[in-house]
Amino acid sequence: MRFRVYTPSISACNVLIDCLLRNNEIRLGRCVYGSLFRSGVILDKPSWSLFVQMLCKEGKFNGIVRLIDVGIYSSTSYSLVIDHYGKVGNFAAALDRVDEMFDRNLNPDFSIYASILDAACKFRNDEVVTRIKSVMIDKGFLPEEPLSECDLIIQKFCDLGKVNAGMMFFNPKIILHDATYECLLKALCKEGCLQYAIRMYRVILEKHIVLKDSCYYAFANLLCCDEDPIEGFELLKDIIGRGFRPDTTELSKFISLQCKRRRWKEADELLKIILEKKILPDGLSCSSLIKHYCSTRRTSDAILLYRKLEETKGVLDTTTYDAFLNGLLNDNRVEEAVKVFGQMKKLNLVTTASFSIMIRGLCRLKEMRKAMSMHDEMLQMGLQPDRRAYKRLITGFK
Numbered sequence: 001m002r003f004r005v006y007t008p009s010i011s012a013c014n015v016l017i018d019c020l021l022r023n024n025e026i027r028l029g030r031c032v033y034g035s036l037f038r039s040g041v042i043l044d045k046p047s048w049s050l051f052v053q054m055l056c057k058e059g060k061f062n063g064i065v066r067l068i069d070v071g072i073y074s075s076t077s078y079s080l081v082i083d084h085y086g087k088v089g090n091f092a093a094a095l096d097r098v099d100e101m102f103d104r105n106l107n108p109d110f111s112i113y114a115s116i117l118d119a120a121c122k123f124r125n126d127e128v129v130t131r132i133k134s135v136m137i138d139k140g141f142l143p144e145e146p147l148s149e150c151d152l153i154i155q156k157f158c159d160l161g162k163v164n165a166g167m168m169f170f171n172p173k174i175i176l177h178d179a180t181y182e183c184l185l186k187a188l189c190k191e192g193c194l195q196y197a198i199r200m201y202r203v204i205l206e207k208h209i210v211l212k213d214s215c216y217y218a219f220a221n222l223l224c225c226d227e228d229p230i231e232g233f234e235l236l237k238d239i240i241g242r243g244f245r246p247d248t249t250e251l252s253k254f255i256s257l258q259c260k261r262r263r264w265k266e267a268d269e270l271l272k273i274i275l276e277k278k279i280l281p282d283g284l285s286c287s288s289l290i291k292h293y294c295s296t297r298r299t300s301d302a303i304l305l306y307r308k309l310e311e312t313k314g315v316l317d318t319t320t321y322d323a324f325l326n327g328l329l330n331d332n333r334v335e336e337a338v339k340v341f342g343q344m345k346k347l348n349l350v351t352t353a354s355f356s357i358m359i360r361g362l363c364r365l366k367e368m369r370k371a372m373s374m375h376d377e378m379l380q381m382g383l384q385p386d387r388r389a390y391k392r393l394i395t396g397f398k
Contacts, residue, residue, distance in 0.1 A: 010036075010044055017050045021057065029054050049076045056080045073104065079112050086119030091128045094119075110141045111160055118162035129168070151180045158187035167196065178209045185211070189218040194226055201235065213244065220246035224254040233266055240273050252282040259288035267292075271305070280308055287320035294327025302327060303336060310343070318349050322357055329361030337361065338370070352383045356393055363396030371397070 008016075013036060020029040033051060036043065043051070048067075053076070055063045061084045068077050078101050085094035094116050101108050113136050120128035136142040142153060150169045154176070157166035166184060170176075181204050188197040201219060204211065216239055223229065223236040224246050236254075240246070246254075251274065258267035271289060274281070286309050293302035302324060309316070316324070321344050328337040341358055344350045355378040362371035375394075384390055 010041060010047060013041075014044075014046045014050060017047070017054075021050060021053055024057070026054060026057055045074060048072055049074055052077045052080060056084075073106075075101075075106055075109070078106065078108070079115070082108075082112055083115040086115050089119065089123050089125075091116065091120065091125060095128075110136075110156070113139075113141060114157055114160050114162045114165055117168075118157070118165040121164035121168050150174060151177045154180050155183045158183040161187065161190065163187035163191050163193065163196075172203055181207070181209055182211050182215050186215050186218055189215075189222045192222065192225070194222055194232070197222055198232055198235065216242070216244040217246065220244055221250050224250035226254075227257065229254075229258075229266070233270075237270060237273055240270075240277060240279075243277065245274075245277060245279050248279065248281070251279070252285045255281050255285040256288060259285065259292065264292055275305075275308065280312055280314070283309065283314050283316055286314065287316050290316065291320055291323045294323050297327075297331065299327050299331040299333060303333075306340070315347060315349075318351060318354075321349060322351075322353055325354065325357045326361070329357070329365065332365060334362070334365060334367055334370070350381070350383070352378070352385050355383055356385060356389070359393055360396055368397065 013032060017029050017032055020026075020032070029050075033054075036047075052064050052067065052074070055061070061081060064077055064081055067073065068081065078097055082094045082097050085091070085097065098108050098112065098116075101112075113132055117129065117132045117136070120132060133142065137144060143149070150171075154166045154169050157163070157169075163184065166187060170184060181200065185197060185200045185204065188200055197219060220236060220239045223232040223239070226232045229236070236246075245251075255267050255270060258264075258270070267289060271281070280286070286305055290302045290305055293299065293305070306316075306324065321340065324340060325337050328334075328340065337358065341350070341354065344354060355374060358374050359371050359378070362368070362374065375397075378384060385393060
């Protein structure tokens with residue numbers, strides 16, 4: 001049987017590689033390039049540009065620099081390297097590469113200067129800020145100062161993800177288009193600039209600006225990432241109250257963090273709001289809250305949350321189930337405890353400790369038949385405790 005080997009066109013390979021990069025399939029992209037190199041295929045400019053983008057996604061900026069230094073370069077290569085130098089605060093290297101672009105007849109565009117300006121604003125390097133602003137004005141990228149019309153400039157910086165540069169042109173006293181405030185808030189959320197985002201949102205509230213739903217969602221998700229939500233907590237409640245629900249995973253993490261730090265009031269308040277909106281946090285958050293409710297004799301709240309979790313087929317961890325059983329029996333809720341124990345059996349989560357809690361609780365409440373039935377079932381399942389614990393357990397039948 002004869003096989004024929006065909007090499008696809010370089011344009012077809014570029015389409016494939018571009019698709020792989022957009023889906024973050026870096027390993028497969030490297031395999032394609034490996035095949036092209038082994039086959040002796042000569043890469044064109046788009047191929048090298050995609051290769052450089054792949055190196056960037058891998059964080060291999062030294063590889064991009066080596067390609068530039070051996071004469072394989074493009075505006076994309078320089079843009080990525082200059083952006084990297086800016087992010088690490090190496091402005092001398094970034095500006096040297098800009099000069100090098102002119103030597104190689106490549107004209108730096110708005111995005112390259114925006115990268116340097118954004119980084120200089122972030123690092124508060126006034127000298128570089130002044131220099132780059134002057135160059136951008138000379139090249140017509142920025143209008144002459146004073147800037148009376150900032151909307152287009154701010155939006156352009158934000159669209160490039162250069163929110164620090166955008167904020168430099170923001171002045172609360174100047175009235176901007178509603179779209180500009182929205183653009184700034186979304187960019188601040190994307191970059192994780194929590195305090196600036198909160199300030200921007202307060203300005204938006206003061207000006208009675210109505211945002212797109214996606215902007216509220218982005219801001220709510222950012223607030224959920226706040227580890228010390230003194231200011232953002234009330235804003236988060238307000239946004240959820242308006243009907244904009246954050247990502248459930250982020251919201252669950254936020255509630256879990258409040259529980260971990262024993263901010264039970266905040267966790268409780270937020271839970272009530274989200275339950276009204278038919279949102280339920282994950283099992284870990286519910287476990288922390290149910291244990292807290294049981295330890296503070298708020299059994300009704302624990303039951304309510306448990307039933308909500310059951311409706312979504314959610315599951316608690318074993319220690320929480322045991323704490324829940326204890327809380328129910330301490331509050332004389334025998335039937336509810338039996339139901340929960342039955343659910344634990346279905347989930348194969350019963351343990352020696354679970355049986356012991358049920359038997360002790362039922363004996364204390366004089367439910368001797370049920371206690372004996374539990375005892376017999378425990379023995380049948382081979383979950384009898386050690387001798388000393390077993391002797392203490394059966395004293396309840398006396």
